[in-house]
Amino acid sequence: MAKQQFQTVRGMYDLLPERRYIYDYVMNTFARAAEDAGYGRMETPVLEDAALFVRSVGDGTDIVDKEMYAFDDLGGKRLAMRPEGTAGMVRSYIENGMGSRPQPVRLYYLEDMWRYDRPQEGRYRQHKQMGAEVIGDANPSTDAQLIMLLQRVFKRLRLPNLTLQINSIGDAACRPKYRKALIEYLEANVRQLAEVDRERLKKNPLRVLDSKEASTQVVLADAPQTLNYLCEDCQAHFAGVLEYLDDLGVSYELNHLLVRGLDYYSRTVFEFYGEREGAQSSLGGGGRYDVLVEQLGGAPTPAVGFGSGIERVILELEAAGVQPPEPTPSRVYVASLGEPARLAAFRLIEQLLDGNVPAIGAVDRDGIGAQLARADKLGVPYAVIIGQKEVKEGTVLLRDMATGAQETLKDIEIVAELRRRFDIS
Numbered sequence: 001m002a003k004q005q006f007q008t009v010r011g012m013y014d015l016l017p018e019r020r021y022i023y024d025y026v027m028n029t030f031a032r033a034a035e036d037a038g039y040g041r042m043e044t045p046v047l048e049d050a051a052l053f054v055r056s057v058g059d060g061t062d063i064v065d066k067e068m069y070a071f072d073d074l075g076g077k078r079l080a081m082r083p084e085g086t087a088g089m090v091r092s093y094i095e096n097g098m099g100s101r102p103q104p105v106r107l108y109y110l111e112d113m114w115r116y117d118r119p120q121e122g123r124y125r126q127h128k129q130m131g132a133e134v135i136g137d138a139n140p141s142t143d144a145q146l147i148m149l150l151q152r153v154f155k156r157l158r159l160p161n162l163t164l165q166i167n168s169i170g171d172a173a174c175r176p177k178y179r180k181a182l183i184e185y186l187e188a189n190v191r192q193l194a195e196v197d198r199e200r201l202k203k204n205p206l207r208v209l210d211s212k213e214a215s216t217q218v219v220l221a222d223a224p225q226t227l228n229y230l231c232e233d234c235q236a237h238f239a240g241v242l243e244y245l246d247d248l249g250v251s252y253e254l255n256h257l258l259v260r261g262l263d264y265y266s267r268t269v270f271e272f273y274g275e276r277e278g279a280q281s282s283l284g285g286g287g288r289y290d291v292l293v294e295q296l297g298g299a300p301t302p303a304v305g306f307g308s309g310i311e312r313v314i315l316e317l318e319a320a321g322v323q324p325p326e327p328t329p330s331r332v333y334v335a336s337l338g339e340p341a342r343l344a345a346f347r348l349i350e351q352l353l354d355g356n357v358p359a360i361g362a363v364d365r366d367g368i369g370a371q372l373a374r375a376d377k378l379g380v381p382y383a384v385i386i387g388q389k390e391v392k393e394g395t396v397l398l399r400d401m402a403t404g405a406q407e408t409l410k411d412i413e414i415v416a417e418l419r420r421r422f423d424i425s
Contacts, residue, residue, distance in 0.1 A: 009125070010119060010125070011116075011117070011119035011124050011125030011126070012124060012125055012126045013124060013126075021324065021326060021327045022314055022317070022324050023128065023310060023314070024327075025157075025324035025325065026130070026157060026310050026313055026314060026317075026324075027110050027128075027130060027310065029153060029156050029157055030108070030110070030130045030153050030308075031108070031110065032156075033149060033152050033153045033156060034108040034132055034149065034153075035108075037106070037145075037149055038106050039106040039107060039108040039132055039149075040106065040107055040108070041107075041108055041109065041110070042089060042092065042107045042108070042109050043109065043111065044082065044085075044088035044089060044091070044092055044109070044111070045082075045088070046081055046082055046112070046114075047079045047080070047081060047082075048079065048080055048082060048087070048088055048091065049077070049078070049079065049080075050068070050070045050078040050079055050080035051078065052080075052087050052088070052091055052296070053068060053080055053083060053084070053087055055295060055296065056086070056087040056090070056263070056264050056292055056295065056296060057083070057084065057087065057263060057264065058204065058263025058264070061204065061207065061263060062207075063083050063084065063115065066116070067083060067115040067116045067117050068080050068081075068083050068115070068116070069081040069083070069114045069115075069116055081114040082111065082112075082113055082114060083113055083114060083115050084113060084129075084307065085109050085111060085113065085129060085131045085133075085305075085307055086131070086133060086264070086289065086292070086305050086307070087264075087292075087296070089107055089109065089131075089133050089135075089305070090133075090135070090289075090292050090293055090296055090298070090303070091296055093105065093107075093135050093293065093298070093301075094293065094296060094297055094298035098135070099136070099298065099299060099301065103135075103136030103137065104134045104135055104136035104137035104142065104303075105133075105134075105135045105136055106132070106133075106134050107132065107133045107134075107135070108130070108131065108132040108133075109129075109130070109131050109132075110128070110129075110130050111128070111129060111131075112126055112127070112128055112129075113126070113127055113128075113129050114126050115127075121315065122309070122311050122312040122315045123311075123312075124311060127309055127310070127311050128309070128310040128311065129307050129308065129309055129310060130153075130284075130307070130308050130310060131286075131305060131306060131307035131308065132146060132149060132150075132305060132306055133303060133304075133305035134146055134303065134304050134305065135293065135301060135302075135303040136301055136302065136303070137302060137303075137304075138290065138302035139240075140237050140238075140239075140240030140241040140243075140244065140268075141240070141244055142304055143237075143241045143244075143267075143268045143287075143288060143304050144241050144244035144245055144248075145244075146286070146304050146305065146306060147164070147166075147241075147245065147250075147270055147306075148248065148250070149306075150272060150284060150286075150306055150308060151164065151250070151272070153308075154272065154283070154313075157313065157317060157322070158317075158320075158322045159274065159283075159313070159316055159317065159320060159322065160275070160320055161274075161275050162272050162273065162274060162283070163253060163272070163273040163274075164250065164251065164252040164253070164270060164271075164272055164273075165252065165253045165254075165255040165258050165270065165271050165272075165273065165285075166241075166242075166245075166252050166253070166254060166255070166258070166268070166269070166270040166271075167226060167227070167254065167255050167256060167257075167258040167259070167268075167269050167270075168226060168227060168230060168234055168235075168237070168238035168241075168267050168268055168269070169206075169226050169259050169265060169266065169267065169269055169287075170226055170229060170230050170231065170234045170266070170267065171231070171233075171234055171266045171267055171290065171291075172266070172291070173231045173233070173234070174229055174230050174231035174234055175229075175266075177229050178224065178226055178229035179205060179206065181224040181229065182205055182206070182208075182209075182223060182224050183201070183205050185222075185223055185224055186201050186205060186208060186219070186223070187201070189219045192215055192216075192218065192219050193208070193213075193215065193216050193219060194211065194213035194214075194215050194216045196211075196213065197211050197213060197216045204263070206259050208220070209223070209257050209258075209259045210259060210260075220257055223256075223257070225256035226256055226259075227254070227256060234267055237267055237268070238267065238268065241268055252270075255271075258270075258271060260285065260286070260287055264289040264291070264292040264295070265287045265288065265289055266287075266288055266289060266290050266291060267287070267288040267290065268287050268288045268304065269285070269286070269287035269288075270285050270286065270287060270306075271284070271285030272284055272285060272308075274312075274316040274319070274320075275316070275319065275320065276315065276316060276319050281316075282312065283308060283309070283312055283313055283316060284306060284307060284308025284309065284312075284313070285306060285307075285308075286304070286305050286306025286307060287304065287305075287306075288302070288303070288304040289303050289304065289305065290302040290303065328358070329358075329378050329379045329380055330358045330359060330360045330378060330380055331357060331358045331359070331380055331381060331382065331418070331422060332352055332357060332358065332359040332360075332380060332382050332383070332384055332418060333359070333360055333361055333371070333372075333374070333375035333378065333380045333382075333383045333384070334348050334349050334352070334359060334360070334361035334363070334383070334384045334386070335361060335362075335368055335371035335372055335375065335383055335384070335385045335386070336361070336363050336368075336371075336385075336386045336387070337367070337368045337385070337386070337387040337388070338387055338388045340388050340391045340392075341386040341387055341388060341390065341391050342363050342364070343363075344386050344390075344391050344411070345361055345363045345386050346361075346363045348384065348386065348396070348411070348414070348415075349361050349363070351415050352414075352415055352418065355415045355416075355418075355419055355424075356419070356424050357415065357418050357419060357422065357424060360378075362374065368385065368387075371383075372385075372399075375401060376401060380401055381400070381401055381402065382398060382399065382400060382401060382418065382421075383398075383399040383401055384396050384397070384398055384399070384414060385397040385398075385399060385406075386411075390411070394410060394411050394412070395408050395409060395410055395411055396408070396409055396410075396411050396414050397409075398414065398417070
């Protein structure tokens with residue numbers, strides 16, 4: 001009987017150590033930028049009540065209708081694996097009484113998301129996302145600050161030639177008028193719409209604006225524009241956002257088709273695009289969601305946020321030839337020769353680690369030549385060699401791996417000496 005060989009589930013992947021550092025580079029860059037701007041890191045559960053996403057993201061969206069991993073647990077409760085970050089953050093804001101804290105509350109997250117989507121480059125069924133939310137502030141300056149945070153992250157990552165697209169989709173006061181005009185226009189051109197967009201027109205007309213179908217794109221070129229239907233308050237808010245961006249010299253493009261794919265958005269929506277061609281050039285975006293807190297059971301509370309897919313950001317980094325700094329290799333390799341040196345080498349490795357000096361070694365195997373060859377492949381700057389002679393004399397050999405030069409030091413001094421050379425305080 002042949003042995004079964006297991007593989008990763010379609011649309012998911014193993015993140016190996018040699019690639020993990022790129023993800024850490026992106027996530028650490030984002031975390032530093034967010035914390036510098038006063039955001040606190042949050043984590044929410046992988047599993048939430050499925051109704052949370054139905055109510056927030058919306059019926060008729062691809063996420064809820066086609067992509068959400070939802071199931072009944074053993075107690076008969078309908079649960080869903082987190083498909084996006086904002087709904088869970090808002091649920092936590094309400095549940096944990098964050099409304100009583102000084103407002104606004106600034107939060108960020110680095111979490112995995114799950115969507116049953118067609119796997120392709122930059123789009124996985126399990127993917128990593130970085131995001132931020134500002135809950136409790138209705139001012140347009142907050143929208144602009146959040147946009148600047150994401151732009152600052154991309155700049156620190158050294159991503160070149162990004163495009164910022166922005167729009168306002170109005171609110172409950174003015175959107176119905178726009179929705180009516182859009183439906184009338186789309187129905188007049190329904191024969192030219194792709195089949196999938198005819199269904200969207202019946203369920204949720206604004207979702208047609210998200211369409212990537214070529215025939216629908218032709219129709220949308222002359223579709224009514226949201227900016228022409230904004231009420232005075234929404235016009236003033238959007239003008240305020242643009243004023244702050246203009247004052248900072250931020251380049252942007254107005255895109256009247258930009259609505260984002262989630263029902264909870266209102267007023268400002270924005271998206272950053274990279275240089276790569278195709279749908280996966282979107283690096284992240286977000287917008288304002290002033291009614292979501294109330295929809296999920298909280299007091300009326302304005303909010304704005306964004307999300308950015310880390311896999312797509314990494315693809316953009318690679319396409320641009322940006323090489324993240326590789327992690328510092330273990331700085332010291334401890335090599336030993338002979339049985340008496342084995343315990344001494346093991347003990348020294350632990351002493352170095354206790355002294356905050358990164359160190360590794362292979363004390364149970366290999367000859368000294370093989371050990372030094374491994375140290376060379378690992379790229380460490382120093383090797384410490386212990387043989388029978390060194391054990392008897394209470395010394396070690398410190399080898400510079402770049403030059404091959406060796407010097408003898410007392411074993412009780414080696415930790416302090418390496419801390420000095422690596423400037424470890």
